[in-house]
Amino acid sequence: MCDVSFFYRSSNFMEEKLFVRAVKGGKTTKTITLNGKKMRKIPSTIGNLPGLKVLNLQNNLISCVCSELSTLTQLTVLNLGNNLLEEVPEEVKYLTSLTKLHLFGNRINRFASGVCDGLKNLTLLNLNNNQLTYIPKKLESLIYLSINHNQLTSIPRELCFLKNLSELQLNYNQIICIPEEIKFLKRLQKLFLARNNIEVLPEVLCHLINLRILDVAGNVLQIFPSGFQYLKLKEFYCEGNPLFLNHPVSAIKQLDILSLQEITSRFIMNQLIEMNPFLMEAIEWYPQIWDTISKGRICAICGKSFLTIWIECVEFVPPSKNWKTSKNLELVPLRTLICSYECFNQRGPNQFGIAQVQEQ
Template identity: 45%
Template structure:
């Protein structure tokens, strides 16, 4: 039946061919003769393997192989250099060979929902045009650092996986607008998330979060979903603080960073010759109370911001715990701020 449909299609030089819900176990080899088509719909079949003739579809832009029985990210796919949208949801793919991701220069949309993936290859960064990447309901436990090189990525879905953290370099996803990570096991969001200045939608419901990154309040969010997380509660208790003793390294680092604020300081000129020192100081933090820089986190606190009045969110209400870093107990004990120390039961 499928062969008959393809033979008929050959006469009309179609731009789109649809063979969905045909109970196909394989794609007819005659498909290779339809080198004029731009869209091929093959979802809801029983296809296990892709024929090499599929690689002849040089003009193919959209390929839908959702809800089939594929067990691999087929090598045939890397020859479809014009491909822009690829649907592989609802298959049995458990591994992606990184070498298979080298030919997708035009790919903007990739749907791998509902497969058996446990890892992503480092070569994921070769998807240089990707805008929408969806990995819902797989078995991912982590994302490679190379994932953060996807500077064109606008929307990322990874709900229903086994992620416990995100790469610290996530701030390099400068085009990211929507992030969906619900139903994972994420314990902490990286501070770099605040550098995703286009991020508008975050869904981290049903994770293991207790606190949010420091820059959450300055992000232009429209929606934040964080229900079913063990978020810190605003329940003040008495605490006793001891005078801290800073290390020599910390004292020197604070002195240098203070000197660097003076445009006439000799330190500003001298530091150019110490690239390792500059790299180390680039990892510094700024005290939420006094504004001075410090090298190592000395005191982690929390500020409770109102979802509606502070974050301007209409999707939720109530207080949200946001991390704040203080440089000393002196600042912590200063009057006039609303930062709380974090107490663990």
């Protein structure tokens, strides 16, 4: 019969021995790498290495960390990838010098309370291949964030306020929509959203002027927002989406019947565009009107403002020659809005009413 206590002691001895071998410079040791050693725990003797900068322990069997880990206040890189952790451990919050944290390939489904409070210098966080359904706040310094292969159903709005974020990877989740707040990621250069359940890309995505790589392959997109063609992308991938295809249709000419609110709103919005001084001064006293007309749109044909979406159309444009794109992508379907039948019947040869556009 196996003596469990003996196995535990011998396991501890093995890990202590591994650490002794790895520690060559005593308290001045800067780096420890013990990958793939079947370690089940981090020895408490790690607390005797206050100057440690890099700790690599990936591909082991570690399910929890020792409290002594929290004393490594000079640690800049911690790699616990491919272990058996079920949470981002609380001890991490004391690693105030940490810049890179790798926790991929664990069983993480939660964050310990306050775990991100001390991570003021963290620039890279890799949480791929876990079971997360949410991401906490307070990661202001992040430049690179990867959460591929998790269980997120939405992009947390808090992520949209990480002002330094340059790369965001959210492939293989269950994301349905993208929040409007994504427009605040002004420094974002790479956005990976492949293999989710995204139906619509918001118009504000076009405000990401530094975006260079966008991957939305394998979602349920049919159309892209107006202005999308002006993004200065270098790479764009959209295969595996049920995109609208270009098929000629005929228009039916009818009369427009507008509500009083629509008529009034159109008049006010277009007068404001022309900088009518009387209206500009008067409308300051009516915040409810501001709220209404702030929802106004611009007609893709006549360029005038309107409130109620009369008809949603699709315009087919070739992708930029500067883009590296998915194979066989010849035309990009763009969403356009038209204010009236009159304008609809003046549309260009590549614009069609969505209701009349055939799908793949």
